[in-house]
Amino acid sequence: MTELPLLDDNDVSRVLCVVAHPDDMEYGASAAAAKWARQGKQVSYLLLTRGEAGIRGMHPDEVAPLRADEQREACSIVGVDDLEILDFPDGLVEANVELRHAIAKKIRQFRPDAVMVTTWRLETSWGLNHVDHRNVGVAAIDAIRDADNPWLFEDLAESGLPAWKANRLLVNGAEPNYAIELSAEDVDKGVRSLEAHKVYLEALPDHPVPREMVTMIASETGARAGVEYALPVQVIDM
Numbered sequence: 011m012t013e014l015p016l017l018d019d020n021d022v023s024r025v026l027c028v029v030a031h032p033d034d035m036e037y038g039a040s041a042a043a044a045k046w047a048r049q050g051k052q053v054s055y056l057l058l059t060r061g062e063a064g065i066r067g068m069h070p071d072e073v074a075p076l077r078a079d080e081q082r083e084a085c086s087i088v089g090v091d092d093l094e095i096l097d098f099p100d101g102l103v104e105a106n107v108e109l110r111h112a113i114a115k116k117i118r119q120f121r122p123d124a125v126m127v128t129t130w131r132l133e134t135s136w137g138l139n140h141v142d143h144r145n146v147g148v149a150a151i152d153a154i155r156d157a158d159n160p161w162l163f164e165d166l167a168e169s170g171l172p173a174w175k176a177n178r179l180l181v182n183g184a185e186p187n188y189a190i191e192l193s194a195e196d197v198d199k200g201v202r203s204l205e206a207h208k209v210y211l212e213a214l215p216d217h218p219v220p221r222e223m224v225t226m227i228a229s230e231t232g233a234r235a236g237v238e239y240a241l242p243v244q245v246i247d248m
């Protein structure tokens with residue numbers, strides 16, 4: 011008996027992935043992005059920060075462009091060519107109206123069916139969650155509603171971005187209620203997309219080996235869903 015149903019994502023054609031930092035998509039989620047790109051779906055990444063405070067021994071001015079380059083490389087490996095990186099302050103992201111406006115703007119521009127985020131919960135399976143992940147997750151939920159409300163952010167409507175409803179929220183790192191089936195090739199691309207964050211990972215000597223970690227997530231979830239590989243995901247109808 012399988013405990014996790016496979017997500018039927020046939021009716022999804024446009025997925026907007028909203029995360030705080032370069033590398034946040036690369037802990038399994040980018041393998042799903044690779045699958046969707048392979049299937050011809052449109053996938054866009056919106057990063058709210060440049061991750062400039064992420065390398066202890068290196069100045070943020072040096073880190074920001076380096077991590078953007080690593081993220082571009084990660085995106086090219088999984089076949090995502092729509093990457094936007096904003097400059098909210100890494101480590102100090104607040105779930106405020108400015109952040110919601112930025113995310114709602116992207117939703118109205120890209121018009122996704124589904125929005126993918128990382129979990130906003132404080133306690134996760136891997137430990138206590140980072141403040142930027144928490145705040146970006148919460149702001150993304152609010153921004154999905156904001157984007158669909160014609161009376162909010164009227165400046166966006168005035169600039170030609172009318173209300174848009176994204177119907178589904180896909181949450182990474184939360185208690186899953188679905189699994190997204192992945193091919194071995196998708197998983198391999200997911201691994202290589204994490205490996206693309208080379209300098210960042212080199213600065214974290216205790217970081218798990220990307221191939222072992224991503225493959226383990228995909229094969230454990232696959233076993234729960236009755237397939238070889240899958241990504242665990244919480245799906246919430248909006």
Ligand SMILES: [Zn+2]
Nearest residue numbers: 030031034140
């Ligand atoms: Zn992060």
